[in-house]
Amino acid sequence: MNKTKRYEILTRLRDDNPHPTTELNFSSPFELLIAVILSAQSTDVGVNKATDKLYPLANTPAAIYALGLEGLKEYIKTIGLFNAKAKNVIETCRILVHQHNSIVPANREALEALPGVGRKTANVVLNTAFGWPTIAVDTHIYRVSNRTKLAMGKTVEKVEDKLIKVIPAEFKIDVHHWLILHGRYTCIARKPRCGSCLIEDLCEYKDKVE
The missing domain is CATH 1.10.340.30 (Hypothetical protein; domain 2)
Structure with missing residues (x-):
């Protein structure tokens, strides 16, 4: 996946959800x-x-x-x-x-x-909590990163390293949240909802499902 396509994917995710956060309830x-x-x-x-x-x-x-x-x-x-x-x-x-x-x-x-x-x-x-540009890779982010080919890796550590390397600085604070939500609700494990995916045309997954 090239830089231009990655940038467009991240731009669409940002436009759709400009201020993402965790779904865990917390106040400190x-x-x-x-x-x-x-x-x-x-x-x-x-x-x-x-x-x-x-x-x-x-x-x-x-x-x-x-x-x-x-x-x-x-x-x-x-x-x-x-x-x-x-x-x-x-x-x-x-x-x-x-x-x-x-x-x-x-x-x-x-x-x-x-x-x-x-x-x-x-x-x-x-x-x-502290606004660091870290990217926590869970099973959702690991799946989405590999499936879309946004950042491929055989382990969560390798996916994290690749994401840190290829994600532009302006997106790093929020990309963790965008990818986890995308994996939780759209790019789900068994049958991804490609037909309702806002980045379907940019995704490089070969087995897309309508």
């Missing part, structure tokens, strides 16, 4: 961090249902840590892998309280040192 970097930790292998809808009950009562590291492991589980037990996630969240809150003055660090190394936080989660927090 901490709320976003916890929601993203909880969202691993779970839907944003499911996470929002849990955090909409949790955050009005506990939305700081100290408050969630005070709930304790079993107390937190009561709020997130409807989310997949909630036992492991509860342990990670409680330990993350402990570290934030004791090592970071209850402030989410705007630093990749410090974020990735938190339990349950890998590169993808750190990228989401750095991008959405």
